[in-house]
Amino acid sequence: MAFKSKKSEVSTEALSGENAISNREVEGLSQGQIVRRRFFRHRAAVISLVTIISIVIFVFSALDFRLFGVWRIPGWWKWTTEDLPELRVGDCPGGTVGCPTISLRPKFLGGSGFGLGDHPFGQDDIGRDFFALVMKGAQRSLSVMVVIGFLGGTIGTIVGSVSGFYRGKIDSILMRLVDFMITVPAVLIGSVIGYHYGNLGAIFLAFYLGLFAWTGLSRLVRGEFLTLREREFVDAARVAGASNRRIIFKHILPNAVGIIIVSVTLLLSGAILLETALSYLGFGVVPPDVSLGLLISQYQDSFTTRPWLFWYPGFFIITIALSINFIGDGLRDAFDPRQRRRITKKERQESAISKKLAQADE
Amino acid sequence: MFAFIMRRLGVLGVILMGSSFILYNLAAYSGDPLAELRTSQDPNRDFLMISLSRELQLDVPPPARYFLWLKGVVGLFVGHADFGKTREGATVGADLAQAIPVTLRLVLASTIIAIVLGIGIGIVTALRQYSRFDYSMTFVSFLMFSLPIFWVAVLLKQYLAISFNNFLKVPDVPLKALVALGLASGIFWAAVIGGSRKTFWTVFALATTIVASLIAIMDAMNWFLQPGLGPIIVLAIAIGIAYGVTQLSVGITNKAALKSSLTVSGATLVMYYPANWIFNNNPGPLGVFGIFSILITVGVIAGILYSKIDRGPIIRTAVITAFLSALILVVDKFMHTWKQYMETDAINYRPVPTIGQRNDLLDTSDFWISSLDLVMHLFLPTVALTLISFAGYIRYSRGTLLEVLNQDYIRTARAKGLTERTVIMRHAFRNTMIPLTTIMVVDFAGVIGGALITERVFGWSGMGTLFYRGILSFDLNLLMGVFFVTSTLSVLANLVADLLYSALDPRIRVGSGA
Numbered sequence: 001m002a003f004k005s006k007k008s009e010v011s012t013e014a015l016s017g018e019n020a021i022s023n024r025e026v027e028g029l030s031q032g033q034i035v036r037r038r039f040f041r042h043r044a045a046v047i048s049l050v051t052i053i054s055i056v057i058f059v060f061s062a063l064d065f066r067l068f069g070v071w072r073i074p075g076w077w078k079w080t081t082e083d084l085p086e087l088r089v090g091d092c093p094g095g096t097v098g099c100p101t102i103s104l105r106p107k108f109l110g111g112s113g114f115g116l117g118d119h120p121f122g123q124d125d126i127g128r129d130f131f132a133l134v135m136k137g138a139q140r141s142l143s144v145m146v147v148i149g150f151l152g153g154t155i156g157t158i159v160g161s162v163s164g165f166y167r168g169k170i171d172s173i174l175m176r177l178v179d180f181m182i183t184v185p186a187v188l189i190g191s192v193i194g195y196h197y198g199n200l201g202a203i204f205l206a207f208y209l210g211l212f213a214w215t216g217l218s219r220l221v222r223g224e225f226l227t228l229r230e231r232e233f234v235d236a237a238r239v240a241g242a243s244n245r246r247i248i249f250k251h252i253l254p255n256a257v258g259i260i261i262v263s264v265t266l267l268l269s270g271a272i273l274l275e276t277a278l279s280y281l282g283f284g285v286v287p288p289d290v291s292l293g294l295l296i297s298q299y300q301d302s303f304t305t306r307p308w309l310f311w312y313p314g315f316f317i318i319t320i321a322l323s324i325n326f327i328g329d330g331l332r333d334a335f336d337p338r339q340r341r342r343i344t345k346k347e348r349q350e351s352a353i354s355k356k357l358a359q360a361d362e
Numbered sequence: 363m364f365a366f367i368m369r370r371l372g373v374l375g376v377i378l379m380g381s382s383f384i385l386y387n388l389a390a391y392s393g394d395p396l397a398e399l400r401t402s403q404d405p406n407r408d409f410l411m412i413s414l415s416r417e418l419q420l421d422v423p424p425p426a427r428y429f430l431w432l433k434g435v436v437g438l439f440v441g442h443a444d445f446g447k448t449r450e451g452a453t454v455g456a457d458l459a460q461a462i463p464v465t466l467r468l469v470l471a472s473t474i475i476a477i478v479l480g481i482g483i484g485i486v487t488a489l490r491q492y493s494r495f496d497y498s499m500t501f502v503s504f505l506m507f508s509l510p511i512f513w514v515a516v517l518l519k520q521y522l523a524i525s526f527n528n529f530l531k532v533p534d535v536p537l538k539a540l541v542a543l544g545l546a547s548g549i550f551w552a553a554v555i556g557g558s559r560k561t562f563w564t565v566f567a568l569a570t571t572i573v574a575s576l577i578a579i580m581d582a583m584n585w586f587l588q589p590g591l592g593p594i595i596v597l598a599i600a601i602g603i604a605y606g607v608t609q610l611s612v613g614i615t616n617k618a619a620l621k622s623s624l625t626v627s628g629a630t631l632v633m634y635y636p637a638n639w640i641f642n643n644n645p646g647p648l649g650v651f652g653i654f655s656i657l658i659t660v661g662v663i664a665g666i667l668y669s670k671i672d673r674g675p676i677i678r679t680a681v682i683t684a685f686l687s688a689l690i691l692v693v694d695k696f697m698h699t700w701k702q703y704m705e706t707d708a709i710n711y712r713p714v715p716t717i718g719q720r721n722d723l724l725d726t727s728d729f730w731i732s733s734l735d736l737v738m739h740l741f742l743p744t745v746a747l748t749l750i751s752f753a754g755y756i757r758y759s760r761g762t763l764l765e766v767l768n769q770d771y772i773r774t775a776r777a778k779g780l781t782e783r784t785v786i787m788r789h790a791f792r793n794t795m796i797p798l799t800t801i802m803v804v805d806f807a808g809v810i811g812g813a814l815i816t817e818r819v820f821g822w823s824g825m826g827t828l829f830y831r832g833i834l835s836f837d838l839n840l841l842m843g844v845f846f847v848t849s850t851l852s853v854l855a856n857l858v859a860d861l862l863y864s865a866l867d868p869r870i871r872v873g874s875g876a
Contacts, residue, residue, distance in 0.1 A: 044501075180381040183849035185811025188829060189385075192841070195833045196392040273510055277815050280512045283833065293510070300516050304524075314513045321508030329504070 045330020151210025156217030164225025258335030480755025544574030
């Protein structure tokens with residue numbers, strides 16, 4: 001909801017009890033500070049934020065990373081996806097090959113202590129290091145996700161703001177376009193695109209998918225703009241002589257930023273699931289490139305004999321998507337002024353006591 | 363109203379045309395249908411290329427070819443639609459007609475289960491906001507949101523199908539599993555029912571012992587190989603249903619409703635042997651339908667006889683009870699078919715299949731065995747789809763109910779001294795259902811479009827498989843056929859959602875401004 005209305009709401013609602021407690025907390029704080037505070041109070045969201053940042057750093061630093069194809073940032077992991085080390089035979093459970101060497105059980109519990117070993121996630125059929133493959137796949141999936149999210153978010157915001165602000169003909173043309181595109185499920189359109197353009201590389205695929213991912217967001221932004229443009233502060237800005245561009249970017253957009261950020265996070269988690277699903281179907285990232293969905297689809301049949309080929313990529317997909325969903329939830333709570341924190345019993349008692357003391361003073 | 367619907371249908375027609383035009387060209391320009399032939403070494407390659415070009419009218423540029431395609435599709439309105447031909451020369455219409463029922467069957471059951479479960483859990487979480495149950499369900503629903511279905515499917519195939527089939531070879535529940543299942547259900551029910559510490563532990567102990575002993579008894583009676591309910595258990599379940607439905611629908615204090623529901627339970631017991639006789643001698647949908655209609659008639663008559671005033675809700679309660687009780691009778695019949703089903707050569711004691719929509723080796727002459735086969739093949743995909751989609755319903759219904767509970771009319775209802783049941787079920791729940799209904803309809807259309815992955819994973823040949831084939835062989839007509847069906851469904855679902863919304867919510871009137 002709108003930020004600028006906050007003050008009036010506060011003054012009318014500042015009566016007693018729970019409102020008083022939550023209002024006292026936001027006194028003298030800017031909107032950004034309030035949002036940040038609320039976000040950091042959402043424990044699951046903070047944990048997820050830390051998780052996702054660590055995953056990104058971990059995954060991108062593991063392998064050599066080429067920036068614009070020129071600078072090479074060396075990775076700390078010894079194998080790459082092209083290396084073909086010797087396949088580990090023997091000392092694997094059930095007579096399988098290439099089992100993981102990771103050990104997380106400490107020595108005093110009967111394990112062999114904490115250590116990664118040569119191939120922490122095991123090896124695939126021809127001996128390629130699965131840890132390197134998973135890292136590469138996670139890099140691909142994460143970059144696809146970011147590109148789709150960025151592109152979809154930008155286009156969606158622009159289309160939504162333009163059509164919500166200008167209304168009239170522009171609005172109906174843009175919204176009909178959205179109607180056209182929304183009629184077809186994302187997986188279907190993604191498959192058509194992915195099958196024919198997947199071989200051009202993951203980033204190109206992401207770019208194409210991003211061109212189709214903005215529709216839902218644009219509808220939300222448009223709705224937000226339609227209500228915000230009727231507000232007094234927009235009138236005030238117009239009377240003061242602000243141009244349309246200034247009103248859109250300086251007055252309305254900052255008020256709609258909550259809804260945009262929240263839906264972009266949801267778009268991100270949808271994007272990683274879409275990419276993995278397409279790659280699983282064979283319509284996304286194609287070999288020799290690697291993606292998490294592709295890894296699962298390649299090794300799903302070996303689940304009974306070599307389950308690690310299935311567990312690790314799945315673990316990364318789920319952790320990434322789950323963290324993003326929780327961050328989105330935390331952001332939604334943080335941006336929603338209706339969402340009040342739960343007042344604990346202790347705080348309520350304290351507030352009652354202080355109220356009584358105040359009455360006694362009078 | 364009529365004018366509104368007609369106008370909306372007109373707009374939808376335009377939208378469909380526009381989107382299909384974009385898609386047709388997108389698909390047509392994204393590849394070359396003759397690519398495979400161009401590189402082939404076949405001596406009569408040129409002839410094949412020419413004949414395929416003529417067959418698919420490839421000499422016409424795609425934007426113009428679209429209108430040729432459209433002309434065939436518009437024939438839908440005069441009774442003979444022509445979706446064009448596939449590369450192999452079959453008509454796309456026939457393929458679609460075969461595939462649509464399969465896809466519908468795949469998603470229908472899971473959608474219903476997801477809705478019932480999701481809304482149920484969502485309501486409980488909203489009523490116990492900020493409880494441990496709420497937090498854990500929030501976590502579970504976010505986890506479900508983040509699960510890729512193809513990944514879940516592999517796990518389900520391994521643990522629900524292969525392991526369960528292995529278990530059925532020697533159906534002995536180990537003590538560890540017994541204790542674990544008991545404790546899990548104890549924790550679940552204690553968290554759902556909540557309350558003070560004393561009730562929490564009582565519920566926990568009760569649920570744990572009941573579930574654990576139930577499984578132990580089932581194990582001892584060799585129930586997993588010869589399941590069945592029998593008249594006594596059917597009666598017990600029917601009485602339980604009667605009490606439960608009455609409590610939720612009109613409240614247990616309504617004696618007339620309770621009496622008529624219990625009458626239906628009694629009738630279920632009376633019908634037990636006659637129903638089995640009917641099922642055996644008249645196998646087919648007719649017998650099932652007969653049982654349902656007999657019990658529902660009993661419910662209506664009992665409702666009319668017992669009630670003097672306020673008949674509607676009482677009859678409704680009895681009818682819901684009758685429907686559920688009849689369902690129990692059918693389930694019982696399925697259970698009795700189980701042993702016979704397992705003993706057939708095609709099944710051979712491995713009843714949970716991992717792929718396919720039916721067992722082709724099975725002798726389908728017996729209605730009950732072939733129906734059970736359908737149900738078993740639906741089992742895994744339904745579980746997978748339910749897991750993925752019910753999380754959304756939990757979130758939606760929780761959020762909506764919380765919003766509704768903050769409304770003034772809820773406070774008014776409480777202030778009038780209405781019971782908590784009336785406030786929740788009549789004032790809050792009904793208003794929660796308004797936005798949920800529209801979400802359900804739109805979601806259902808989405809699930810059908812998204813069935814592509816599910817069908818691939820579970821080896822069903824529905825619309826997703828057609829689509830897959832269409833992409834791989836670059837079969838434009840096939841692709842467009844699937845696109846047409848899914849996009850028509852999705853725009854129609856949106857229209858139905860709008861109409862439902864206005865039908866359910868008197869504050870919204872269609873036709874005024876739209």
